[in-house]
Amino acid sequence: MNDKAFKARLQEIQSDRNSGSAELARRCLEIIAESSLWNDSESTTELLQKLDVRISQLVRSRPSMVIVANLFNIFQESIRNISHLPPAEARKKCADSASQTIKLSISSTAQTADNTAALIGRNKTVFTHSYSSTVLQSFALLAKKGLKVIISESRPLCEGYRLAEKLSQLNIPTTLITDAQSGLFVSKADMVLVGADAILQDFSFLNKAGTYLAALSAYDNKIPFYVCSEKYKQIRSEGETPKLEAMNHDELNAPDLPFVTIENIYFEITPAKLITGWINEDKVVKINPN
Amino acid sequence: MNDKAFKARLQEIQSDRNSGSAELARRCLEIIAESSLWNDSESTTELLQKLDVRISQLVRSRPSMVIVANLFNIFQESIRNISHLPPAEARKKCADSASQTIKLSISSTAQTADNTAALIGRNKTVFTHSYSSTVLQSFALLAKKGLKVIISESRPLCEGYRLAEKLSQLNIPTTLITDAQSGLFVSKADMVLVGADAILQDFSFLNKAGTYLAALSAYDNKIPFYVCSEKYKQIRSEGETPKLEAMNHDELNAPDLPFVTIENIYFEITPAKLITGWINEDKVVKINPN
Secondary structure (H helix, E strand, O other): OOHHHHHHHHHHHHHHHOOHHHHHHHHHHHHHHHHHHOOOOOHHHHHHHHHHHHHHHHHHHHHOHHHHHHHHHHHHHHHHOOOOOOOHHHHHHHHHHHHHHHHHHHHHHHHHHHHHHHHHHHEEEEEEOOOHHHHHHHHHOOOOOEEEEEEEOOOOOEEEEEEHHHHHHHOOOEEEEOHHHHHHHHOOOEEEEEEEEEOOOOOOEEEOHHHHHHHHHHHHHHOOEEOOOOHHHEOOOOOOOOOOOOHHHHHHHHOOOOOEEEEEEEEEEEEEHHHHHOOOOOOOOEOOOO | OOOOHHHHHHHHHHHHOOOOOOHHHHHHHHHHHHHHOOOOOOHHHHHHHHHHHHOOOOOOOOOOOOHHHHHHHHHHHHHOOOOOOOOHHHHHHHHHHHHHHHEEEEEEEEHHHHHHHHHOOOOOOOOOOOOHHHHHHHHHOOOOOEEEEEEOOOOOOHHHHHHHHHHHHOOOOEEOOOOHHHHHHHHHEEEEEEOEEEOOOOOOOOEOOHHHHHHHHHHHOOEEEEEEEOHHHHHOOOOOOOOOOEOOOHHHOOOOOOOOOEEOEEEEEHHHHHHHHEOOOOOOOEOOOO
């Protein structure tokens, strides 16, 4: 993959507003797999340096999505001792390792979805916000088990509509509301369930703006609030807070007026005190009593 | 005003999504003033009966807006003893009384705005949600006193944009955000200030959906939360809760999908426990400590 093609793919990752962070991280690994195979470096050292530069660029492109950096750490660990290999073998080893890391991520997401579906159980109404592929997978497992879903639209680009489409295809009865109605509808659900873009050391987590409001409403109405996320989204170092990505304010489609500044911050942190539990690929970590 | 013309005006009131409830109540009184003057009843009894029927229809057209019923109660009290008057005099008395009631309402709103501006003070940043003419009047009084405003858009029809336009004309620095970002921005304000469509007996109040979320966020961030509203919006009878109006789901402009129900409830109740104080035309009623 030449620099021009890479730049185009990097741009796609940066401007993607539809995919969950695990999906995006796996696409980043695919880009690195292709970058390894189609690489004209004359030495393995040069190959590894070039990949490092691209990995850094991919990680920096989505600073709120910790899983990108975490999966690349696993990938880099797996190719740590290959500098002695001839370039052709090194290229193949890099591509294989990237594929292995993708598989690891897919199975973590699937296991997290299994654990989430088991926790939800039959005949429940679940409120969710934004689009999480883990949440969607767990809903799919409950499609014939009496699940009902309430979704907020998730302005500005309304990922909630995309989730509603998927649930419609699964024949799951779904209620679609504006974000402003979250306070009215959280109390009608048996639980609130959301995905995460990053889990912080103290179990606070990063997710699409609006999540904190749903959590406040759940807490006030004594509705359990769960976050489901594989452990690859956990931030390892203490005190580290990922950057809250802001996007172009044109996405709001609001009037352009003198003296008026439009803000479009995509992510926010929901504090641990509002969370009942964190469902990951191993278990349900209880954070607060129901 | 004949029945056809009245029906058209009633329809306008019912479908108005822009005006605050005090504005709408005053327009209802204007309709009754005109209905009084242009009325072909042969007796005063018939005139009063006809007006009663129209008043009931206007009150029922906006069940969440208590001020409509309350101002009509004042109007009806002021014409209680006119059945002995000849029709021509009665018509004039009704129209005059309606105008008097409109003036009363205008001066209450202005006095409430004065008290609100005094409470806010100089160089403050205020977060607000939805469109309230009382809030706007108080902001106008502080336009040259260092006021900054943060507004959420207030989906589905985004009355926040209309407020932003008015503040832009007043040269007031304003930040405009999605409703989902309320949790991120309430904490940047010195206080949250909203209007009300109805004040309940226990000081809970009815306002546009999204208000409860802003109140939860203010409470969690220890930001004072004030509601400004003239006393004519207070519900007199204990335990009475106004209907939460739901509007056409087409307003969301969301995709129409099988198994997916779109909800568009306009109003919600914010509980008294989240409110710092209620600013009315007389004073600031302290509800909870700051």
